Amino acid sequence: MDFFEAVERRASVRSFARCEIPGEDLLRILDAGRRAPSGHNRQPWEFVLVRDAETLRALGHIQGCIAEAPAAIAVVMDEAASDYWKEDAAAAIENMLLAAVALGYASLWVEGYVLRHEDYGKQVLGVPADRRLLAILPIGKPTEEPSQAQKRPLEEVLHHERYRRRPS
Numbered sequence: 001m002d003f004f005e006a007v008e009r010r011a012s013v014r015s016f017a018r019c020e021i022p023g024e025d026l027l028r029i030l031d032a033g034r035r036a037p038s039g040h041n042r043q044p045w046e047f048v049l050v051r052d053a054e055t056l057r058a059l060g061h062i063q064g065c066i067a068e069a070p071a072a073i074a075v076v077m078d079e080a081a082s083d084y085w086k087e088d089a090a091a092a093i094e095n096m097l098l099a100a101v102a103l104g105y106a107s108l109w110v111e112g113y114v115l116r117h118e119d120y121g122k123q124v125l126g127v128p129a130d131r132r133l134l135a136i137l138p139i140g141k142p143t144e145e146p147s148q149a150q151k152r153p154l155e156e157v158l159h160h161e162r163y164r165r166r167p168s
């Protein structure tokens, strides 16, 4: 799939159908994550690929749809390694979301719920105390055609040459 089509088709999906995902597809998605830019190229990320149904069910206590997905990628960050660890994580996450779409899957950036249940998620995944569990990306096929949330139009967010405050 063309890059721009993947950008346009990417949407948050919160309901997944049963399906098999070949391991090589998951590895391609993860490879897109590790190729993301990072501050000073520190790459302070590690990823936990979860395919075990029991573990996915346990992660479903964080957000229900994780339990429905055939796989999930947990994003584990070393916050001591870089001042930019959150930005670095975001770059890796977006790469993986787009890679999933390009391969015909759907995903969701689960971070808000993960942060509320971080200790629980770390315990389920065996993440050590000195690492942060920042996000979990369930990967699967959507139960219905996904549609991206409404975005502000380009004319509203774009300034040419200089920032000009718009009348509100």
Ligand SMILES: Cc1cc2nc3c(=O)[nH]c(=O)nc-3n(C[C@H](O)[C@H](O)[C@H](O)COP(=O)(O)O)c2cc1C
Binding pocket: 010, 011, 012, 014, 063, 108, 109, 110, 111, 112, 113, 114, 147, 148, 149
């Ligand atoms: C930092 C961040 C945290 C998010 N956390 C959650 C979350 O915990 N649960 C959830 O369902 N969606 C979460 N989302 C997804 C957003 O709700 C979603 O991207 C937004 O509503 C726009 O929809 P779209 O992805 O279809 O464009 C998160 C997105 C971001 C960027």
